[in-house]
Amino acid sequence: MFELITFILLLIIIYLLYKNLEWRFKFEEKVKRYIEEKEEEIRKDAIERSSKILSAKALEKLVPLLKNFGHSPHDVRWLGDPIDLIIFDGASENDPRKITFVEIKHGKSDLTEKQRKIKRIIEEGKVFWEEVRIE
Numbered sequence: 355m356f357e358l359i360t361f362i363l364l365l366i367i368i369y370l371l372y373k374n375l376e377w378r379f380k381f382e383e384k385v386k387r388y389i390e391e392k393e394e395e396i397r398k399d400a401i402e403r404s405s406k407i408l409s410a411k412a413l414e415k416l417v418p419l420l421k422n423f424g425h426s427p428h429d430v431r432w433l434g435d436p437i438d439l440i441i442f443d444g445a446s447e448n449d450p451r452k453i454t455f456v457e458i459k460h461g462k463s464d465l466t467e468k469q470r471k472i473k474r475i476i477e478e479g480k481v482f483w484e485e486v487r488i489e
Contacts, residue, residue, distance in 0.1 A: 425454070
């Protein structure tokens with residue numbers, strides 16, 4: 355009796371392992387088929403997004419040259435990430451008066467979570483000076 359139960363359990367385990375492999379294979383096939391069907395659409399979307407990002411990054415570098423920018427382009431330092439610009443107002447005249455962090459956004463885009471946190475840190479005055487000397 356014990357051998358029969360053991361044998362049945364063994365058969366059930368083998369069957370479940372086989373079904374698991376079969377289900378995994380079917381799932382992988384479905385994913386492959388989906389990707390093949392959508393590949394052109396996915397590539398087109400990726401190229402379009404990349405193009406928009408590159409265009410935006412190029413335009414961000416030109417913003418300091420706009421008439422209504424309000425800061426001397428000579429005082430601007432471009433970072434790009436996570437914040438676009440740091441402006442050292444007056445630095446080009448050897449008279450720095452303030453430092454401004456600038457994030458340039460287009461259309462309806464919003465700050466990223468990281469940018470919101472950085473903004474909060476700046477607004478809370480948690481900005482410090484550190485000097486490192488190398489001997």
